[in-house]
Amino acid sequence: MAIDWAHFTPVSALAGGALIGLAAALLILGIGRVMGAAGVVGGALEVRAADAPWRWALIGGLVLSPLVARALWSVAAPVFAAHWLTLIVSGLLVGFGARLGSGCTSGHGVCGLARLSPRSFAATGIFMATAFATVFVVRHVVG
């Protein structure tokens, strides 16, 4: 294993992580909900969801955040290098898998681990393992 020191950004990663943790802390203590992005988006898409409005408000905050970020520091726009077909397959698997597995990177990986949930430890271990394996296959077996 070789470390990519040129791209290693532990300070901004830690600070960004702390903000994500702060948002999760505010949501659970402020309005009593777990900050899982897949649950927030999935719930917002439910036709009869009684509590869809706060979910759409949170999604609005996420979409507006790059505007605020750009006003505060220099943020580069993301580069989606993957082929559009790959992005479609990736999105379908992420959406389906996160709902079937009751959570995603934020729901299981941040909130679930922070509340010491055995289900979330299992889910996080599994999705990290399949993600590592997928990148290995794409980059070093097929690629």
Next chain:
Amino acid sequence: MKRNVFALAVGLIFGLGLCLSGMCEPAKVTGFLDLAGLWDPSLAFVMGGAIVVALPAFWLARRRSAAWVDGAIELPTKRAIDAPLIVGAGVFGIGWGLGGVCPAPGVVDLGFLSPGAAIFVVSMAVGMRVYRTAAGRRLPGLRLLAQDA
């Protein structure tokens, strides 16, 4: 109303954290997931930082029933590590590895007016609807009620 304004502010903080952390950059994510290549361990610090801050809040949340701003505190109650959890997490990880994007960063990247993010988020929403339809028909292995973790 108070509830929605609060959720909007939480979304902004969440999104700012994601922008700062590097999670919104697909290449940064795949650089973290590529253990066999040049490995960028930065994103492990994102998870670490987030958990350290969120841990005391969830500890407190377990000991309270009413939320500060509005409503009751609702924590997941499921305990079993069952087949839907295992299969779902496995499928999710494959999708995450393929694109380098997970749900929240995908939504944030919409704000950069990125066409790739739009393709990803629409596909993700379709994947969620497919799950809901399949679960509604009680296909084997799927749960009717997904619990938000």
